[in-house]
Structures are given as structure tokens and as C-alpha cells.
Amino acid sequence: MVAVSIDGKKIAEEVNQETAKEVAFLARSHNVQPGLAVLLIGDNPASAVYVGMKSKKSAELGIYSEKIVLDRNATQEEVMAVVRKLNADPSIHGILVQSPPPPQIEEKEIVRTILPSKDVDCFHPVNVGKMLLGETDGFYPCTPYGILVLLEKSGIDPAGRHCVIIGRSNIVGKPMMSLLVQKAKGANSTVTICHSRTPDIASHTRRADIVIAAIGKAEFLKADMVKDGAVVIDVGINRIKDVAAPKGYRLVGDVAFAEVAAKASYITPVPGGVGPMTIAMLMRNAVKACRMQNGI
Numbered sequence: 001m002v003a004v005s006i007d008g009k010k011i012a013e014e015v016n017q018e019t020a021k022e023v024a025f026l027a028r029s030h031n032v033q034p035g036l037a038v039l040l041i042g043d044n045p046a047s048a049v050y051v052g053m054k055s056k057k058s059a060e061l062g063i064y065s066e067k068i069v070l071d072r073n074a075t076q077e078e079v080m081a082v083v084r085k086l087n088a089d090p091s092i093h094g095i096l097v098q099s100p101p102p103p104q105i106e107e108k109e110i111v112r113t114i115l116p117s118k119d120v121d122c123f124h125p126v127n128v129g130k131m132l133l134g135e136t137d138g139f140y141p142c143t144p145y146g147i148l149v150l151l152e153k154s155g156i157d158p159a160g161r162h163c164v165i166i167g168r169s170n171i172v173g174k175p176m177m178s179l180l181v182q183k184a185k186g187a188n189s190t191v192t193i194c195h196s197r198t199p200d201i202a203s204h205t206r207r208a209d210i211v212i213a214a215i216g217k218a219e220f221l222k223a224d225m226v227k228d229g230a231v232v233i234d235v236g237i238n239r240i241k242d243v244a245a246p247k248g249y250r251l252v253g254d255v256a257f258a259e260v261a262a263k264a265s266y267i268t269p270v271p272g273g274v275g276p277m278t279i280a281m282l283m284r285n286a287v288k289a290c291r292m293q294n295g296i
């Protein structure tokens with residue numbers, strides 16, 4: 001079997017077009033514009049690139065965006081003051097603080113200061129709890145949400161299937177588990193979650209109908225760890241040295257793509273798989289936040 005490569009860029013573009021239509025509808029029928037604030041603390045180059053991408057995509061879709069950059073030596077109180085100001089600003093419906101902040105900043109406290117109704121990243125315990133309870137009036141975290149949409153738009157229904165997730169982070173693995181296990185359309189999956197203390201991970205992944213790798217270890221998942229016809233979703237983004245590449249490195253996922261693709265039914269590439277979905281879902285969440293705050 002040679003897997004179908006799931007085109008995350010194309011699916012993200014579809015989601016973005018739906019979002020742009022919603023933004024146009026909100027302007028036309030309700031005279032409101034979704035607003036997203038992105039707060040960057042410090043000058044981490046990778047974070048600056050992510051923030052730039054989010055602002056650019058907001059502008060493309062007609063979402064008002066505000067980028068706030070604080071000095072890398074900003075204090076906890078300075079960051080909290082910015083968040084409180086954004087909480088009170090009616091033109092801002094979604095707030096996100098780019099992770100990771102500098103070491104003097106207590107991220108947990110910042111996340112808990114963001115109003116749950118504006119927490120479009122779904123890091124606030126209220127939204128995490130709602131997601132686990134299967135309540136739909138909060139937000140879903142952008143990467144796992146994007147994976148649900150990738151599956152749905154590729155015609156893959158997780159219902160009744162065994163999903164094995166490798167990785168238990170609060171950003172990817174745990175929310176992925178809680179979304180897939182829900183008694184809901186697009187979920188209803190039987191879920192196993194593996195992590196660094198799981199012995200013999202291959203014994204789990206070999207039984208999986210759907211494997212989701214989110215560990216940050218280059219090409220960890222090999223062909224002998226998946227069964228024929230499995231669906232393989234690769235969340236990992238890893239730099240590996242490549243002297244032939246213009247930058248001296250290239251990006252690979254947590255899956256050994258070529259060998260696993262020869263065995264799987266569907267697979268996501270890196271780059272161009274899960275990655276583009278994350279920003280698309282953030283934009284969708286910003287529009288949802290705007291709707292909810294305006295009672296639409």
C-alpha cells in the first residue's frame with residue numbers, strides 16, 4: 001500500500017476560506033470585526049516568526065489583529081497589566097501569549113489571567129475542563145482541533161477506531177486524547193496514549209488504526225511500528241542537519257515518512273501536514289470568540 005499524503009496546506013486553505021466568509025458575514029450583518037491580540041515577550045526568533053505568521057493570516061482573512069511586543073526583561077506584573085487591558089478591550093475577542101515566555105515569566109499565571117471567553121488557544125483550565133466534559137461553548141486547542149478537521153476533511157472517521165497517541169503534552173497529546181474520546185461526531189474513538197515511560201511503544205502502535213505522533217523526536221515512528229493500512233498523523237517538527245540544504249538543515253517529523261508511507265493508507269507530511277492547520281484553527285477560534293462575545 002502507498003499512503004495518500006494528506007495535504008494540510010490545501011485543507012487549511014479551505015478552512016481559511018470558510019473563516020473569511022464568516023468574517024464577511026459578521027461585518028455585513030452585524031457590523032462587527034473579530035479582533036485577535038498576540039503578545040510576544042522578548043525576541044526569540046522562532047516566536048517572532050510564529051507571531052508574524054498569525055498577524056499576516058489575520059489580515060488576509062479580515063480579522064483585526066494587534067501585535068504587542070514586550071521587552072525580554074518585562075516583569076510578570078507588566079505582562080499581566082497588558083493582558084488585563086486586552087481583557088477589557090471590546091475590539092479584542094481573542095488573546096494569545098506566544099509560548100515560551102522568558103524564564104522570569106510564570107506562564108501558568110498569565111494563562112489564568114486571560115478571560116476564558118478570549119482564550120482562543122484553549123490553555124485556560126476552564127476551557128480545558130469544558131473540552132474534557134464535551135461542552136462546546138469553549139475552545140479547542142488549535143493543533144489537536146486541526147487534526148480532527150484534517151481527518152474529517154480527508155473522509156476518515158475515527159469512530160470505533162483505535163487511536164494511539166504518542167506524547168502527553170498539555171498542548172497536543174492530552175487534548176488530542178480528550179477530543180477523540182468524546183461521544184460526538186468526528187470522535188467516538190478508543191484511545192491509547194503513550195509517553196516516555198511507556199514500555200514497548202511499538203506493541204501499542206502496531207494495533208492502531210490511527211497513530212498520532214507528537215513527541216519531538218525525528219523519525220521516531222518506523223514502518224515496523226505500524227500496521228498495514230494505518231492512518232498516520234505526524235505532529236512533530238524537528239530540525240536535522242543537512243549540508244545540502246540552503247540553511248544547513250531540513251525539517252522532518254516524528255515519523256520516518258518514506259518507509260511508513262509505503263505501509264500506511266493516509267499520512268501527513270512534514271512540512272505541509274498538521275502545521276498549516278494550527279493557524280487556520282486559531283483564526284476559526286477568533287471568529288467563534290467574536291460571535292460568542294456578541295451573542296451571535
Ligand code: NAP
Pocket residue numbers: 143166167168169170171172173194195196197201214215216217235236237238274275276278
Ligand atoms: P513536549 O511538550 O516536549 O511533549 C513531548 C511528549 O512526548 C511528552 O509527553 C514526552 O513524554 C513524550 N516523549 C518524548 N520522547 C519520547 C519517547 N522517546 N518515547 C515516547 N514518548 C516520548 O512536546 P509537544 O509540545 O507536545 O510537541 C511535540 C512535537 O510536536 C514537537 O516536535 C513540536 O515541535 C511539534 N508541534 C507541532 C505543532 C504544529 O503546529 N505542527 C504544534 C505543537 C507541537 P513525557 O511526558 O513522559 O516526558
